[in-house]
Amino acid sequence: MDKKTKVKRVPKRGHYDQETIFNILDKAFLCHVGFIHEGYPVVIPTLYGRKDDILFLHGSAASRMMKDLANGIDVSICVSLVNGLVLARSAFHHSMNYESVVLFGKAEMVEDPEAKMAGLKVVSDQVLKGRWEEVRLPNEKEMKATTLLQIQIKEASAKIRTGPPGDDKEDYELDIWAGVVPVKHKFLPAEVDPLLKAGINLPDSVKNLFNE
Amino acid sequence: MDKKTKVKRVPKRGHYDQETIFNILDKAFLCHVGFIHEGYPVVIPTLYGRKDDILFLHGSAASRMMKDLANGIDVSICVSLVNGLVLARSAFHHSMNYESVVLFGKAEMVEDPEAKMAGLKVVSDQVLKGRWEEVRLPNEKEMKATTLLQIQIKEASAKIRTGPPGDDKEDYELDIWAGVVPVKHKFLPAEVDPLLKAGINLPDSVKNLFNE
Numbered sequence: 205m206d207k208k209t210k211v212k213r214v215p216k217r218g219h220y221d222q223e224t225i226f227n228i229l230d231k232a233f234l235c236h237v238g239f240i241h242e243g244y245p246v247v248i249p250t251l252y253g254r255k256d257d258i259l260f261l262h263g264s265a266a267s268r269m270m271k272d273l274a275n276g277i278d279v280s281i282c283v284s285l286v287n288g289l290v291l292a293r294s295a296f297h298h299s300m301n302y303e304s305v306v307l308f309g310k311a312e313m314v315e316d317p318e319a320k321m322a323g324l325k326v327v328s329d330q331v332l333k334g335r336w337e338e339v340r341l342p343n344e345k346e347m348k349a350t351t352l353l354q355i356q357i358k359e360a361s362a363k364i365r366t367g368p369p370g371d372d373k374e375d376y377e378l379d380i381w382a383g384v385v386p387v388k389h390k391f392l393p394a395e396v397d398p399l400l401k402a403g404i405n406l407p408d409s410v411k412n413l414f415n416e
Numbered sequence: 417m418d419k420k421t422k423v424k425r426v427p428k429r430g431h432y433d434q435e436t437i438f439n440i441l442d443k444a445f446l447c448h449v450g451f452i453h454e455g456y457p458v459v460i461p462t463l464y465g466r467k468d469d470i471l472f473l474h475g476s477a478a479s480r481m482m483k484d485l486a487n488g489i490d491v492s493i494c495v496s497l498v499n500g501l502v503l504a505r506s507a508f509h510h511s512m513n514y515e516s517v518v519l520f521g522k523a524e525m526v527e528d529p530e531a532k533m534a535g536l537k538v539v540s541d542q543v544l545k546g547r548w549e550e551v552r553l554p555n556e557k558e559m560k561a562t563t564l565l566q567i568q569i570k571e572a573s574a575k576i577r578t579g580p581p582g583d584d585k586e587d588y589e590l591d592i593w594a595g596v597v598p599v600k601h602k603f604l605p606a607e608v609d610p611l612l613k614a615g616i617n618l619p620d621s622v623k624n625l626f627n628e
Contacts, residue, residue: 234512236494238450238459245457247450247494249516282448282459289544291622295551296558298540304461328510332501339507339592346508368609380551381619382609390602397580397594407593410503
């Protein structure tokens with residue numbers, strides 16, 4: 205564990221074991237990528253997929269970020285899930301329940317066609333398991349227009365907060381409500397493409413979102 | 417509009433007017449802050465509040481990020497909302513419906529006690545309107561333990577995608593389902609602090625979350 209990823213504040217909220225880190229990464233599909241462009245820090249949101257200790261990012265071959273990252277510059281990637289508003293009796297002890305991972309690495313371009321197709325499937329699976337098997341797969345032209353990057357997760361740390369607020373001892377006597385308002389990401393019923401051919405049913409990938 | 421924030425890819429998704437940018441910033445309360453620490457890019461999630469063209473960030477006075485940022489280094493801040501999974505007939509045209517803002521600036525510490533209290537209220541209001549009026553406000557010791565930073569939004573851009581998938585003309589004939597699965601952030605019923613004094617009702621701030 206390098207000092208870059210050491211959780212300095214509230215060390216009890218820091219977790220470094222691989223299982224915890226992978227588990228958080230597997231709950232989301234959007235990450236925020238930080239990198240340095242012409243001397244300035246830049247943060248961009250993008251989709252990702254994880255397999256083993258590899259994070260895959262994909263994007264247009266024409267994208268500035270993909271080109272920058274493909275040069276093997278340092279990147280920092282953050283994945284965070286907000287799980288609740290923690291409402292304490294004092295303004296000071298208000299907080300969030302959350303899970304987050306910050307990782308560091310360098311990206312490299314995946315060029316081998318088979319490895320690239322497999323990596324794109326990892327990203328697709330992360331967003332919606334089973335969708336890859338239902339759709340028209342990328343043709344040669346589309347593969348050329350797509351950049352796939354892989355980042356080996358060499359250094360990462362997780363932070364997690366759960367549970368009720370923690371107030372100062374004397375504040376528990378105050379007549380102020382305290383508790384947690386849980387926050388959840390929910391999928392709503394699918395909106396069918398107005399241009400969909402008649403007679404095509406909702407696919408299993410989408411149905412499964414609502415059976416979980 | 418500086419070239420740093422010019423939306424290069426899919427220019428039709430780029431929006432630069434202030435109203436659009438503020439509107440997106442007002443829909444969220446979590447941002448991802450990018451900065452350079454000892455030559456490396458770092459991305460950290462944190463709460464924020466917007467008032468006029470100022471973004472406020474708060475944190476522990478002991479936090480490494482707050483100390484770094486208070487030195488007036490360059491920061492990039494990203495706020496993103498995922499609104500839907502865009503499921504096309506081809507893997508290639510899969511996308512997300514989303515709204516995001518990327519902005520650039522430099523932070524400065526708010527030291528004047530009145531301005532600091534007002535800025536902390538802006539962050540509190542962003543997370544849960546009305547909560548500030550219900551709680552015990554920060555005392556002198558807590559104010560000292562808290563750093564408040566303000567970042568004037570000088571340069572920002574927004575990206576928005578809405579609507580159904582856009583497939584290649586010939587793919588509309590395929591027997592593949594296409595559409596959008598909307599994604600929503602939902603609040604679930606509050607979990608009362610097990611240590612709450614008897615006889616205290618749910619406050620208006622929390623009730624209002626469910627009346628919206």
